[in-house]
Amino acid sequence: MGQMNRRTVRDLRRGNRSTLLRQLYFQGPVSRQELGTLTGLSSGSVSNVVGDLLADELVEEAGSVESDGGRPRTLLRVAPGGGHLIGVDVGETHVRVELFDLALTELARWEHPLTPGGLERDPEPVVGHILTGLDAVIAKSGAEPGAVIGVGVGVPGVVEQGDEVLVHGPTAGRDAVPLERLLRTGTDLPLFIDNGATAQGQAEMWFGAGRGADNAVIALIGSGVGAAIVTAGVPYRGATSSAGEWGHTVVQVGGRACRCGAVGCLEAYVGAQAVLDRYERGARGAGEGGAGDGGAGGADGSGEDQQAAFAAIVGAAGSEARAREVLEEAAAYLGAGIADLINLFNPERIILGGWAGLLLGGRVLPRIRAATASYALRRPYAQTEIGLAELGPDAVALGAATLPLAHFLATGGAR
Amino acid sequence: MGQMNRRTVRDLRRGNRSTLLRQLYFQGPVSRQELGTLTGLSSGSVSNVVGDLLADELVEEAGSVESDGGRPRTLLRVAPGGGHLIGVDVGETHVRVELFDLALTELARWEHPLTPGGLERDPEPVVGHILTGLDAVIAKSGAEPGAVIGVGVGVPGVVEQGDEVLVHGPTAGRDAVPLERLLRTGTDLPLFIDNGATAQGQAEMWFGAGRGADNAVIALIGSGVGAAIVTAGVPYRGATSSAGEWGHTVVQVGGRACRCGAVGCLEAYVGAQAVLDRYERGARGAGEGGAGDGGAGGADGSGEDQQAAFAAIVGAAGSEARAREVLEEAAAYLGAGIADLINLFNPERIILGGWAGLLLGGRVLPRIRAATASYALRRPYAQTEIGLAELGPDAVALGAATLPLAHFLATGGAR
DNA sequence: TCGCTTAACTCACGGTCTGAATGAAGTCGC
């Protein structure tokens, strides 16, 4: 109930410094004058704090703009070289490490393939890869190690942010992986670990289709289905960080079996694996009731094979009735799932992403919108935009880099 | 993205005053000493602020507790007589006005019946009733009008908190009612208008089954179905205040028709009207597919008749197979709906309320839990308690009174 | 060059929290 607020007069300064820094970061180059009106701070305070930020080299001047007759206002911006950020994408098939400057321009990249099921089954090699990746990108970019603000790590599975950061893999029953502790053995850099989808969602909110929105849901469809929920500008985690399990909401009581063990999950109808299964098995039993055995089997080989097969179906939808039929069915169920998000969260935007989501959306987005409209309540539906993600299917590393960046901005650039 | 934080040093004091007041309100009688450790404030500040609060008569001393050998610590609590709160319940069939002291002890009550569809179709008489109700409870309780901190009004429908507070009734297409402006013609008291379910949810969180939880969903089942979502201790509204429309999430694509116009809504399976319809129509077509025409008809007469009929079914479930069957089906669908809440929001608790929800829960709660378990993901399900509301089926007026109270606590008791 | 205009800085003032010192209020041992 009671969060311990700002207390001392010093926290006040930290908070104002943070607001100013955030404003500078997201509102682009801006003058001191505008900063005052934007934040409500007095000119004196703005001058004062900006002076500090300039001294710390976190902010720099960026030209000036003449103003008919008076002293020109000098523009300020966050100095891109004020620090470096590292984003780590721990996927099912690879570990990717990218190093950015503060403006999130990529300066170096490193990648290593992974045998499936890696992090959960045997964390040590994954940890090893991450650590070598960190050294690699720092070396390659020539960055000062001390200038690295932090390392964001996006992982699959639920990340519990407690005293000790624990990663729970999708396979229930296995022990959670104390990833932070394991990484600590090899690096002193500040670590920020979170779910990869959440991280990617934050990237879309800051730099992609979510710009300007405060409440949005990023619906991610790949082989599985998940969602990153953003409320009031921050990721929504719930009580134990496992919020947003959209893929396992029920769209059909007594429906198809899902790999999670339940039946009728959205994922069993719109997940890429489910759609592929559906396509390959032909049209028989298209109706309800018959609980087929959903996508778990993995009869479809590696991730790349799956993506190619899915793309083929989407490509064939123009000419082949069966492909069209399958996609339309997926769109209908997806509409129901999106309607649930709208009815429950009332977001400003729904952003459809993930590799399969983008393929599907590129082809049948109007269909999805129509299905959504038929299930959602009118008012909230009318107030929600439904669009596609703009950062591509694989923005996890970028998203991971936003984790230390968020901390950096929230603390006003404390090192 | 950027909320304008605390800025000046004076806001700091306001914030600390608020934290202290909240702590005193919810942690019961507490000493200055504990207050310090609880909030992290220094002893000096606590003394200072508490002094102010005592001077403003918002806080009073409440005995002392000896402490082996030293000066006894004097306990403090919020003074119940520090102000009065009024809660207004605008229901479908009545307007009820209640006046409370700060400890939410009821001091006076007033009620007036309403012809159905009142507020939306013709707001003026409802407004008139509210205003006379206000005068009535103030007169009856003998309260100083100036001592009334505020009036909370809980209404059905979506309440848009913009420049002007607008109430959107469930009937789409009708004009929104500018309730605040209408009430302003007859009172100068501070007004706080919100959805009745949200208000009731806040009451459960503060004084009922939600005590101690920060994230919870209060699932309300009456004739219709809704939910009040609380995240991080505050009601979740979404972008345009219409979040929590749980009743119209899809549990059966292509399923039964709902009065909202869509098909397969949860409400069409677990709403009281839907259950009654189901019971009366017999067992035919129990399977999927056949889109029967759901609960809209209202062939069931008034609210009281409906409640009696529903209670009869619940009562008969022990002896009559058909009644049991209908309730079990409702429990199964309800489990799916609750599982969706758990998967999406990951709350600490699900609180089942509403008159039908309480009847249903009292009878088949284990069934509901089992159904939920079968649909929800294991981890979040294991971390969620599912229980019944504790404030009864009709805590809207109490909940409405928490609206001005919340403002009172948040501002540190500013008048 | 001289006014005019606007941006940015400076600084006295009122306000806040902290933390140590002081005062207040009991208890315990003798």
Place this chain on the structure above:
DNA sequence: GCGACTTCATTCAGACCGTGAGTTAAGCGA
């Protein structure tokens, strides 16, 4: 019963902070 001890509560100097008016800086036009 009296003094020493313990603990709670208040007071106060010191360090900060934001405000807002006044001052300086930096251009423009005549």
